[in-house]
Amino acid sequence: MKSNLPLVEKFFPCKNCGASLRYSIKTGNLKCPYCGYENRIEEVDADLKEYSFKEALRVLEKTKFPPLKEHDAKCPSCGAIFKIEENIFSGKCPYCGTFVVEEVRDFRPIFAKSLIPFLIDRKKAFLIFKKWIKSLWFAPSKLKNSSFELKFIGYYLPYWTFDSDTKTYYEGRRGDYYFEDETFFVNEGGRLIEKRGSVQKIRWRFVSGWVFRRFDDVVVGASKRLPRKIIDSLSPWPFEKAVGYDEKYISGFKGEIYQIGLKDGFEIAKLYMNQVIREDVRRDIGGDRQEILHLSTIYENKTFKHLLLPVWIADFKYENKNYRFAINAATGKIKGERPYSKWKIFFTVITILVLVAALFYLGDKYGYLFEEARRASSPYY
Numbered sequence: 001m002k003s004n005l006p007l008v009e010k011f012f013p014c015k016n017c018g019a020s021l022r023y024s025i026k027t028g029n030l031k032c033p034y035c036g037y038e039n040r041i042e043e044v045d046a047d048l049k050e051y052s053f054k055e056a057l058r059v060l061e062k063t064k065f066p067p068l069k070e071h072d073a074k075c076p077s078c079g080a081i082f083k084i085e086e087n088i089f090s091g092k093c094p095y096c097g098t099f100v101v102e103e104v105r106d107f108r109p110i111f112a113k114s115l116i117p118f119l120i121d122r123k124k125a126f127l128i129f130k131k132w133i134k135s136l137w138f139a140p141s142k143l144k145n146s147s148f149e150l151k152f153i154g155y156y157l158p159y160w161t162f163d164s165d166t167k168t169y170y171e172g173r174r175g176d177y178y179f180e181d182e183t184f185f186v187n188e189g190g191r192l193i194e195k196r197g198s199v200q201k202i203r204w205r206f207v208s209g210w211v212f213r214r215f216d217d218v219v220v221g222a223s224k225r226l227p228r229k230i231i232d233s234l235s236p237w238p239f240e241k242a243v244g245y246d247e248k249y250i251s252g253f254k255g256e257i258y259q260i261g262l263k264d265g266f267e268i269a270k271l272y273m274n275q276v277i278r279e280d281v282r283r284d285i286g287g288d289r290q291e292i293l294h295l296s297t298i299y300e301n302k303t304f305k306h307l308l309l310p311v312w313i314a315d316f317k318y319e320n321k322n323y324r325f326a327i328n329a330a331t332g333k334i335k336g337e338r339p340y341s342k343w344k345i346f347f348t349v350i351t352i353l354v355l356v357a358a359l360f361y362l363g364d365k366y367g368y369l370f371e372e373a374r375r376a377s378s379p380y381y
Contacts, residue, residue: 010101010247011076012039020077020098022252025121030248044244046114046307050163053302056110056262063109068257073100087223090255101247101255108257114242115156115308117249120329122152125312128327132334138344140318148316154329156250156308157231158222158258160265163304166273167212168297170281175202175289202289211280218269222258222306226313226326228268233335234328237309241330245308255308262304270299 012021014032021039024031030039069086075093084091089102104111120128134144179198186193217239221231243249260268277297282290310329315322318339325336 009073009076010103011098012248012251013077013098015039020096020251022099023118023249025118028117030251039248041246041248044246046239046242046244048114048239048242048305048307050303050305053162053262053266053304056304059109060262065108067259068108073102075100087225087256087259088254089257090250090253099251101250103247104255104257110258110262110306111245112158112306112308113245114305115245115249116237116239116242116310116330118154118253118310118329119241120312120327120332122154122312124332125152125314125327125329126150128332128334129314129316129325132325132336133338136338138340138348140339140344143318143339146318150314150316152312152314154253155223155225155311155313156253156255157225157311158256159237159307159309160220160222160258160260160262160269161217161305161307162215162220162266162269162302163217164215164269164273164302165212165300166215166277166297167210167300168277168281168295169208169210170284170292170296171206171208171294172281172285173204173291173293174207174285174287175204175291177202177288204291207285209284211277211284213273213277213280215269215273215276217305218272220260220265220268220272222260222265223256224259225256226311226324227337230324230326230335230337234309234311234326234333236331237328238330242307253310258306266302266304270297273297 012030013019014021014035014037016037017032017035019032019034021030021032021037023029023041024038027038029041031037067086068089070083071086072081073084073091074081075096075098077098078093078096080093080095082091082094084100084102089104090100092099129148129150133139136143177200179200181196182199183194183196184199186195219232219235219237221228221234223231225231258265274295274297277295278292281292281295285292312327312329313324315324317323321339323337323339325334325338327334
């Protein structure tokens with residue numbers, strides 16, 4: 001078993017003053033925060049090759065790697081030993097401020113060969129947050145007028161993308177509407193009135209068949225840092241902006257290794273695929289209504305990619321409770337936890353109920369008047 005401690009620790013000193021260079025979102029290069037010196041990053045094309053899911057599982061079965069726990073790192077600049085938190089492979093030396101990026105190849109059999117660089121800086125991230133807060137429905141009024149002190153932390157989070165051909169056998173029922181003339185009674189002004197008219201019914205019949213679909217780049221977050229409803233809701237990602245992996249992009253941010261493995265990641269992807277497949281089945285069944293009784297899906301030609309994607313993570317406090325949120329640092333899409341105003345929801349529900357009751361009342365009133373007018377004008381009455 002290999003050690004979970006990396007063998008190589010890299011840093012990027014300024015050639016002008018020796019300080020630690022950081023990745024600059026504005027210029028796309030390494031930049032010194034003190035003297036402004038820039039070191040150009042030689043961009044390498046992204047390796048977005050699809051890898052065989054089956055072959056990767058064989059490799060993983062033969063190689064066991066322990067979890068990356070909190071561990072010691074040695075600063076290449078000042079020689080100090082400092083702690084880096086679990087599942088993270090980059091950190092800042094607390095003694096000299098040097099950003100250290102560890103080599104991940106020696107403690108994970110699958111590692112990212114591509115990433116999307118940060119395209120949105122902290123200032124813009126804060127503006128995105130403020131706009132999001134003001135747009136929230138049913139949020140407390142005080143929340144929208146609050147001032148926030150946010151600490152944005154930039155993470156390169158691990159993601160899987162999965163491709164698969166699927167063929168699904170289904171069994172179900174198709175329902176088609178039809179109408180029959182029937183005699184029925186309605187309550188008009190407290191009296192039961194006999195009427196005759198068309199009544200909608202449904203005719204069910206058993207159906208079965210096959211549906212086929214090719215899935216491409218189903219994105220699954222491989223981090224446990226955020227709830228799944230947040231981490232997977234940051235999609236879509238602009239993969240056309242991906243570049244080849246280079247530690248220089250990590251300098252100044254936190255890089256994270258995957259905690260959700262390849263096999264478990266595909267199981268999560270299947271949940272999303274199944275939603276699409278069920279809609280395909282409903283369309284194939286046709287008719288006015290559909291019931292799905294049984295589904296059996298075969299997944300073939302499964303492939304995957306693994307890459308790092310940029311995310312700003314922060315939280316805000318409201319009434320002594322913390323709410324987490326995240327921003328896609330390539331597109332600006334934001335998703336997070338938020339408080340709700342119970343009073344706003346209560347009054348909205350009451351308003352809807354009053355409107356529904358008013359509509360029923362008007363419907364009964366004007367329906368009765370319309371029926372009386374129709375009777376008066378009909379030669380059969």
